Amino acid sequence: MIFESHSGLLRRLLRGLLSVIIVVAALFPIFWGLMTSLKPTRDIVQFPPSLLPATVTFEHYVTIFKAGAFGFLLNSLLVSAGTVVICLGIGALAAYGLARFEFPGKRAVMVAIIAVMSIPVASLLIPTYTLIAEIGLVNTHIGLILVYSAYQLPIVIWILAAYYQSLPIELEWSAMMDGYSRLQALWKVVLPLSRPGLIAAGLFVVVFAWNDFVVAVTLLSSEETRTLPIGIYNFLGFYGREWGPLLAASMVSTIPLLVVFVILQRYFMAGMTNGSVKG
Template sequence: MSVSIARKKAGRQAGIYVAAAVLAVFVLGPVFWLVTTSLKPRSEVFSSPPRFLPSDITFANYADVLTTDTMLFFANSVIVCLGTTVMCLAFALLACFTLTRTGTRGRKPILVGVLVSQLLPQAVLLVPLYRAADTLGLLNSRFGLMVAFMTFTLPVAIWLLRGFLMGIPMELEEAARMDGLSEFGAYWRVIVPLAKPGVAAVGIYVFFMAWQDFMYSLVFLTDESKRTLPLGVLSLIGSHTIEWGQLMAVSALLLVPILLVFTFAQRYFIAGITAGAVKG
């Protein structure tokens, strides 16, 4: 009987490994093709039959796209995404103070409104946001784009941070207030530092969402000097030809910040997501 159970367990584990391998190929296959295409000479991009690995690795595509304009687009993306992340976390933490640490009435309707706002497609908000930004003089500015990004990142940040902060005992805050801190001071100096894994996880999420955006950047930015890196890809797509090697090289550059952020903040991200999954 024990042998049969061991065989069934081994079979389940083998099935899990096979499914994980298939999923990894499905997810990482396009990334592998992107990187290898960026390292191919132009003559091999459309070779038949296709070559999965370049016969001669070349960095000419990267040399062609690493121009002053590309570096400017890259810097714009970093500025906009970091600014969006900082502002979104600041407003989300302030909102969560009211929603988790005070007895303010109407908290449930506010949370329902935050959740319902995520049911609207982002494209639906483009026209009213564009008109509002035009009225406020925020069009064609990095700050205006940051504000636009917050319309779809802030509600998620509030919802996720609330679930994490609700799991921190109120006794800690009460002890801090007995030591002389104000209500908000106890929240900011005691509760928020304890929520560092959750804050980091939400910050990574906001950064990823802002970094990969194309639609809002295309609508809100018209000055070429203020374009983000995803918009810079457009210059490689012409009316009659597409520089696929260079396009893949720029796409590979888009992956670098995401990989770096996730590599250095992985433990905070996993800890925040795990804690947020069981608290609330």
């Protein structure tokens, strides 16, 4: 008995140690980039490098915002928000149909969704650009939002369809027996219970739309419409690297996503179905 208790304690300690190592390995590059972005230029290139800045300065952040980083940030927010709204709005309805209704060709539709998800985005750039140019939406945020939505809608449908299938269908039957229509049951019963799934799918979309460079640099050409990843690319330079502004722009791009994940991470572990049955 004593041996088993010591063995269990050892396993917990090893798991805790492994978790700490993983967290440190994941967050150290971000911490290093943040500390380096706060150093004067002369301290960034010194050798050996120091982890913490001897002198804290915000000159690099001033530089990038003078260069238009605030506009790039707003463009990224607009594009990401628009893509999430379209993907969740259409994906929630499409996923519900796949999860709750039987119809000819349903399996083929599911297979097609998986097939579309497996296509590399880079291979679609030329036909995508041609199509967007034909409808006059090149160099517009609306065009980029539509393209992102088309790319991300399959994965949203797949995630939400699997989530709906995990919900007890008896909850919807009970709602419809109380006089709700099918759409009312979806809106007032299924979607509130599907909040963790909706958030998970939305985060997939946000990460793609926020971080994408290849599609954005292909469709956007003017300074006014560029998103943050393109703005970061501007600080790479042709003859050298502007490490201070480059890292400052990277932090401006990274920190909002980290904040979103910290705020919403509790929903990932929510026992949504169990909670609905108990309630």
